[in-house]
Amino acid sequence: MATTITMPQLGETVTEGTVAQWLKKVGDSVDKYEAFVEVSTDKVNAEVPSPVTGTIREVLVKEGETVATGTPIAVIDEVGAAAAAPVPAPAASQPASRAPANAAPASSNGAKSIAGNAGEETALRAASPAVRRLAREHHLDIRAIKGSGTNGRVTADDVLAAANMGPSAMVGQAIATTTSPATAPKAPPPSGTSTYAEPIPGTMVPLTQARRIIAERMVESKHTAPHAWSMVEIDVTNVWKWRTREKDRFERETGYKLTLLPFFIRAVVESLTAFPLMNGKFTPDGIYVNKDVNVGIAIGLPTNLVVPVIKNADQLSIKGLAIAGGELIDKARRNKLGVDDLAGGTFTVNNNGANGSWASAPIINGGQAGIVTMEAVVKKPVVRDDDSIAIRQMMNSCLSLDHRVVDGYVASGFLADLKKRLEKMGLEGTL
Numbered sequence: 173m174a175t176t177i178t179m180p181q182l183g184e185t186v187t188e189g190t191v192a193q194w195l196k197k198v199g200d201s202v203d204k205y206e207a208f209v210e211v212s213t214d215k216v217n218a219e220v221p222s223p224v225t226g227t228i229r230e231v232l233v234k235e236g237e238t239v240a241t242g243t244p245i246a247v248i249d250e251v252g253a254a255a256a257a258p259v260p261a262p263a264a265s266q267p268a269s270r271a272p273a274n275a276a277p278a279s280s281n282g283a284k285s286i287a288g289n290a291g292e293e294t295a296l297r298a299a300s301p302a303v304r305r306l307a308r309e310h311h312l313d314i315r316a317i318k319g320s321g322t323n324g325r326v327t328a329d330d331v332l333a334a335a336n337m338g339p340s341a342m343v344g345q346a347i348a349t350t351t352s353p354a355t356a357p358k359a360p361p362p363s364g365t366s367t368y369a370e371p372i373p374g375t376m377v378p379l380t381q382a383r384r385i386i387a388e389r390m391v392e393s394k395h396t397a398p399h400a401w402s403m404v405e406i407d408v409t410n411v412w413k414w415r416t417r418e419k420d421r422f423e424r425e426t427g428y429k430l431t432l433l434p435f436f437i438r439a440v441v442e443s444l445t446a447f448p449l450m451n452g453k454f455t456p457d458g459i460y461v462n463k464d465v466n467v468g469i470a471i472g473l474p475t476n477l478v479v480p481v482i483k484n485a486d487q488l489s490i491k492g493l494a495i496a497g498g499e500l501i502d503k504a505r506r507n508k509l510g511v512d513d514l515a516g517g518t519f520t521v522n523n524n525g526a527n528g529s530w531a532s533a534p535i536i537n538g539g540q541a542g543i544v545t546m547e548a549v550v551k552k553p554v555v556r557d558d559d560s561i562a563i564r565q566m567m568n569s570c571l572s573l574d575h576r577v578v579d580g581y582v583a584s585g586f587l588a589d590l591k592k593r594l595e596k597m598g599l600e601g602t603l
Contacts, residue, residue, distance in 0.1 A: 173250045175224050179233075181241040182213050182511050189213050190238040190381045191245060200228050202248065209246065212381050218511060226250040238381070307331045382476050393538050397454070397574040401533045404587045408549060409565040410598025411435050418603060422491070428498035432567075433469075433523055434490050436546050437497065439593040440521060441465050441486040447586040451518050453539050454576040468517035468537060469497055471504045478504050479537060481517040491603040525549060525567065534572050541577040544590070545570045 179189045192212040202208045207219035208228065230247040233239055307314040307326075317334045319326035371377050379387075415430055422430040444451045444465055452461040465486040468479040480500040482488070488496060503509050520537045525548035534543045547568040554564045569590060573583045 174229060175226070175248045175250055176244045177209075177220075177223070177246040177248060179239050179241050179243045179245050180211065180220055182211065182218055186213050186241065188238055188240050191233045191235050192217060192381070193235055194231060195219065196228050198228050198231055202226060202228060213385065217382075217507075222248060224248055224250045236381075380475060386477055389538060390535050393535050396538070397536050398576060399533075399536060400573050400575045400580065400583065401570065402573070402580070402583055402587055403531060403568055403570045404591045406567050406569055406591045407554065407564050407595050408432065408567045408598075410596075411594060412549065412565040412598070414598040422494070422603070426491075426495055426498075428495060430494055431523075432546065432549065433497055433521070434493035435597060436523075436594065437467055437469075437482070437485060437493050437521055438488075438490050439590050439597060440519070440544060441467060442593055443586050443590040444519060445486060446589050447582055449578050449582055450541050450573075450586050452541050452577055453518075454541070454574060459577055462518040464516070464518060466516045466518045468520040468540075469500060470520055470522040470534070470537075470543070471501060473504065478509060478514065479517060479520060480504055480509055480513045481515065483516060489603065494603075519543070521546070531568050532570055534570070536572050536574055540574070542571055542573040542583070542586075544572075544587075 181187075182189060190212045191209060193210040194208070195210060196202050196208040200208075202222045202225065204223065204225040205221045208222050209220050211218055211220055226248045228246060229249045231245075232247070233243070233245040239245065307317070312331060312334055314326055314331070317326050317330050318324075320330050411432065415432060415435065419430040422428070448461050449459065451465055452459045464484055466481050466483050467485040468481045470477065470479050480503070482493065482496045482500065485493060485496075500509070500513060503513065517537060517540065519540055520534075520543040522532075522534050522543055522545045524532045524534070524545045528548050529545075530547055530550075532545055532547065534545055536543050545568075547570065549565050549567045551563055552566045553561050554566065555561055569587065571583055571587055578586075
């Protein structure tokens with residue numbers, strides 16, 4: 173019995189995926205739940221498990237090709253059906269005599285009987301999809317990299333170290349760590365190209381699939397949602413002092429640094445409750461107001477932009493938000509985010525101030541009504557209500573909104589409410 177495998181939908185708003193790498197080839201055996209292909213979207217890279225045990229009969233989509241979700245990408249002959257099928261004659265370019273008579277049969281995980289090929293497969297599986305992708309972006313053959321991880325696993329640090337060594341050093345490393353010509357590194361990238369992480373003036377930076385899709389999504393958002401923009405200045409002195417008092421103890425107890433972000437998110441979710449249209453989205457049938465408050469955190473990475481989501485953020489304390497946000501940020505930096513981590517966002521927060529930004533106009537995440545920023549906290553002389561002048565910790569907060577969902581009245585009300593809550597927050601309450 174043949175089973176047709178289709179491009180999975182890796183996220184509720186994802187409509188297409190790219191075959192990043194086939195982990196199995198035609199003729200390889202595959203166990204049920206064993207990964208056989210790596211798929212890439214603008215949200216995540218993921219290994220797709222086989223739903224059946226059998227043999228890869230046909231690969232329908234080439235590596236690097238992008239197809240819509242639900243498109244057939246491979247055919248697998250299930251165990252039993254594959255055994256009953258006639259064995260095809262070997263190709264002329266690969267005569268049957270190539271394999272020695274005493275070669276071991278293919279194992280259940282698809283390892284080849286030829287020692288060199290089996291070694292290559294093992295080397296490829298000894299690294300995570302993210303590490304393999306990193307190697308491809310640096311134009312490196314991962315089979316030529318000596319792994320420093322558990323059981324010789326190649327890590328991201330190994331790839332970056334190899335990239336810094338240069339092509340000639342990589343050749344020397346390959347000779348020292350392998351004995352098969354099949355493991356020789358690929359030729360260095362042609363002149364005039366570089367990786368996204370290492371831009372060189374006067375050269376062309378090739379687009380990764382994620383960067384290409386991010387560009388398409390940003391253009392789509394700007395063309396679809398009429399963006400409007402507003403900003404308020406917030407006195408965060410009291411919150412800043414509160415965070416300063418608590419940060420050392422918090423880090424000792426939880427292992428995560430206490431930043432201003434969880435305080436800000438807590439104020440945001442309270443303001444979303446007061447202004448529920450800001451937690452809505454535009455549809456052809458009307459404005460849908462989300463029941464759940466799921467806050468996405470925009471995180472910029474060297475080669476990507478991801479927005480993992482804190483689910484039911486309105487039900488978490490400041491401490492809970494700090495831990496949940498810290499876990500997601502850590503996973504993002506280690507390329508460990510899963511599909512569930514990236515799905516379901518209803519509103520987005522962006523901490524541009526971490527890089528010193530004073531004001532910005534972010535692009536709305538598709539399917540949401542707005543995105544709000546934390547800008548840099550700076551000391552400024554401020555005129556108080558009693559006309560005295562004091563040095564205060566001040567921060568701008570910028571809101572981009574979908575004008576189809578809300579008008580300036582609601583948006584400015586949301587920002588004013590956010591400002592009031594943050595300025596009051598440091599005077600009372602606990603983490």
